[in-house]
Amino acid sequence: LAFILILGTAFFRQATPYLTKIAIDDYILIGNLDGLNDIIFLFFLFLILQFITNYFERFITKMAGQWSMYDIRAAIFAHTQRLPIKFFDRMPIGRMMTRNTNDVDALNELFTEGFVATFSDLFTVAAIIGFMFYMNTELATITCLTLPVIFYITFWFQSRLLRAFRLARRHLARLNTFLQENISGMAVVQLFNKEHRNRKKFDEVNTDYLHANLEATFYYSLFFPITEFVGSAITALVIWYGSSDVIRSQMDWGILIAMLQYIPRFFWPIMDIAERYGILQSSMASAERIFELLDTEPEPVGGDLLKDKIEGRIEFRQVWFAYNEEDWVLKDVSFTIEPGQSVAIVGATGSGKTTIISLLAGFYLIQKGQILIDNVDIHEWNIESLRKRIGVVQQDVFLFSGTIEENIRFGDNSLSEDRIRQAAHDVNADRFIDRLEEGYTHQLTERGSTLSSGQRQLLAFARAL
Structure with missing residues (x-):
């Protein structure tokens, strides 16, 4: 449906210069104002149809992109929980966060501003070429002769942009890892007075990320002036060639004016395709990392032996x-x-x-x-x-954001409130829980940072029970 709407939008948008040509040659120059009213009505009708098709095309593609990202984030999170512990031994948490946030957002651009929008631009170029050749083959051929030059310039620049985008993504992952590690260990950093050293280290990581982005910015900024220069040169050539034909009465004024409207429209989608090609390159680099993660072998589920109760040997x-x-x-x-x-x-x-x-x-x-x-x-x-038959209390106790009861229960809805309280009582955690105003509904912050180390340890014992 989106592609049908794209075709409709491209046709209605590019038909208006042709209507201008008809209005000038068939009505304005000969003074037929009655027929001009019909062209104006048709012009506004096309504008309304263009608005409708463009709205629904964008709405459908954006909705499809958002739901796709929802599914990808869910797939990444579900797959992450099935990965073996040895995977996390070598994978920094900041890099994992980059996969599920920045890389997924970049992939969203691939769906919404990449493939679909590129097809829209291609259909637009095809519609413009069709109208131009229908009106005047010579001027259309002159305009199309610039395509090889534009494509060469585009691919030359974008190959360098891809390298810069890949480098920038790697440095962004390093930056996120550094931030996550240092924010989590801020107490240790301040205890050993390492703020200045960490600022210097952060500046190094941040500078690497800056340089990678500056390289991409350099090529990106240089590309568009070159493309606009080529477009302006073609416009001047069409004016020179077309006006001479008009003066010799070999071409109608309406065709020349319509051609001058089509030439900027001809280069805009080509420049958009080039810009989106950069988005595609960046998104493909992100997609590589996402699918590399999803292709990581999950943890084995083990054998088929299931027991409700074990002896414990x-x-x-x-x-x-x-x-x-x-x-x-x-x-x-x-x-x-x-x-x-x-x-x-x-x-x-x-x-x-x-x-x-x-x-x-x-x-x-x-x-x-x-x-x-x-x-x-x-x-x-x-x-x-x-x-399910093993209870472990680790040296580094990890509590999650949520209530004390949720941390003890930890997703096991089969446990009654009495069983939760009994477990807390058995490890003497109820002594400090009962002193809290909200009791078992007391909200904990990330990693239970509002509790003392001993209190976190007691909750870990209760959770293990």
């Missing part, structure tokens, strides 16, 4: 594990924990204590050996079912 059999190739963190580790048994794993920093918990939760796959849960290999367990 854990066994590591000659387990070897390394985060990077053969830089082993665990070497031939074997132990057994029986149901109901309490075990403390003690070791030096970096000895693999946290790694054991991560392997037990299925965050990583071991290179050698076997991990058994209730005498069943961990690979045979459905990973979601297994994690």
Whole structure:
């Protein structure tokens, strides 16, 4: 439907100079004012039809673009939640934010200001060429001879713009990563008086981003004056060639005037296509990163084993594990924990204590050996079912924006309010919760920053229970 409307808009918009030609040659020059009224009525009718088709074409394409972006953002977020933990070990959070914000917005331009608008411009050029050749083949041919020159200039500039846009996107991701990291760690930055050093580092990152954008701006600014110069030269050539034909009575005045109206219209969509080609280049660079993320292999779902209840027997059999190739963190580790048994794993920093918990939760796959849960290999367990049976309180407690009750419940709507309060009571978190004015409906800010470290730890214990 949008393409049909584009065709209608292109026709109605470009028919008006031809109506001008008819009005001059057939009515004005011969003094037939009665027939001129019909042309004026037709002129206004075309303007109204152009307005209607243009409105609905833009509305449909914008709506389609917004819904497409909605689906892409949802797809990125859903896919992100299914990615393995090792992916986030090497992917900065700021870069991930860039994928879901700036890159998606750039892709929106690809849909709304890119493909559809480019087709609209192409149809406009085709309509103009059709009207021009219908009126005068010679002047139309002179105008069209500039197309190879325009296309060469366009592709020469845009190839350099693509390189600049790609570089700018990479530096933008670095900038977002730096901002996210430093804002999150502002307490540490201020504690160690590193504000000045961070300002210098930010200035370096910001300068790199500025230079990448300035390179794109240079080529972008140079392109349009060159294109306008070519268009002005063609206009002058048509005036010189056409006026001589008019003087020799080999051409009507209306054709020359209509041609002079068509020439700027002929170059405007070509310049728009060139401008949108830059948008396409930038959007394609963003699309590459988005689809690279979506093509990342998601975390395995594990086997088919589902259990509502487990006994809790854990066994590591000659387990070897390394985060990077053969830089082993665990070497031939074997132990057994029986149901109901309490075990403390003690070791030096970096000895693999946290790694054991991560392997037990299925965050990583071991290179050698076997991990058994209730005498069943961990690979045979459905990973979601297994994690429902594991409660973990991490060293770095992470709380989400929302109420205290929502953080303890953490999306499990099957838990009653009494069960939530019982869990808080069991870890003595109810003592400070009851002192809050809103109690369990008290709103927490990002990462629970309004609570003390100990209070956040207690809420993490309650959530694990």
